[in-house]
Amino acid sequence: MTTTRYAHLTGWLLAAWFALSLTASALHLFSVPPGRPPLPILIAVLAPLAIFSIWYLRSADLRGYLLSLSPRVLTLLHAWRIGGFVFLVLAAYNILPALFALPAGWGDIAIGVTAPFVAYRLATPAHKRTFIFWHILGITDLVLAVSLGALAPFLDPRQLAPNAVTPAPMSTLPLSLIPTFAVPLLLILHIISIAQTRHWAEGRSPNLREKLGPLTA
Numbered sequence: 001m002t003t004t005r006y007a008h009l010t011g012w013l014l015a016a017w018f019a020l021s022l023t024a025s026a027l028h029l030f031s032v033p034p035g036r037p038p039l040p041i042l043i044a045v046l047a048p049l050a051i052f053s054i055w056y057l058r059s060a061d062l063r064g065y066l067l068s069l070s071p072r073v074l075t076l077l078h079a080w081r082i083g084g085f086v087f088l089v090l091a092a093y094n095i096l097p098a099l100f101a102l103p104a105g106w107g108d109i110a111i112g113v114t115a116p117f118v119a120y121r122l123a124t125p126a127h128k129r130t131f132i133f134w135h136i137l138g139i140t141d142l143v144l145a146v147s148l149g150a151l152a153p154f155l156d157p158r159q160l161a162p163n164a165v166t167p168a169p170m171s172t173l174p175l176s177l178i179p180t181f182a183v184p185l186l187l188i189l190h191i192i193s194i195a196q197t198r199h200w201a202e203g204r205s206p207n208l209r210e211k212l213g214p215l216t217a
Contacts, residue, residue: 038171048184095165096169142183
């Protein structure tokens with residue numbers, strides 16, 4: 001399959017994925033009773049990762065396409081995570097519990113603010129370890145946010161009380177699109193970026209400068 005066909009396929013798959021998440025959210029399929037673990041959301045996070053991993057490992061053509069993408073662009077896409085300040089606002093208004101919202105918010109802000117610098121200055125073989133470390137931090141932030149969202153009611157028994165502030169809003173629109181679409185997509189982008197660094201060794205990627213772009217140091 002050509003690069004162009006993979007690009008078109010990727011676009012259609014992302015659109016279908018978003019539509020599926022949107023529809024499931026509108027039908028309240030991600031909502032669970034108070035005190036129950038958010039299994040539907042956890043499945044929505046893990047299923048795309050599993051499908052991506054199996055496809056990536058089994059398809060050499062897909063690997064070739066993904067490894068040909070610009071690590072600068074993939075990294076720069078994380079800049080929108082500066083929008084994590086919304087979590088801080090929701091915590092301030094007692095819409096989301098601080099136990100979940102503050103780490104998730106500040107973590108996203110930190111990744112979003114540093115993404116442009118990492119994309120334009122560290123996406124080079126000379127800064128390979130730092131580049132990988134930053135992506136690992138980005139993965140840790142997302143995993144921590146999902147974990148705290150799932151475990152918050154069990155870590156803070158007060159959330160089981162009537163009218164308590166819980167992560168329940170994350171299972172309804174529009175916030176539900178974050179864990180069911182944005183989080184697994186961002187995790188996949190992190191994974192692709194880290195996988196690309198395996199081909200940064202001298203002699204393994206003769207066109208690296210072209211892939212990185214004109215700002216390569």
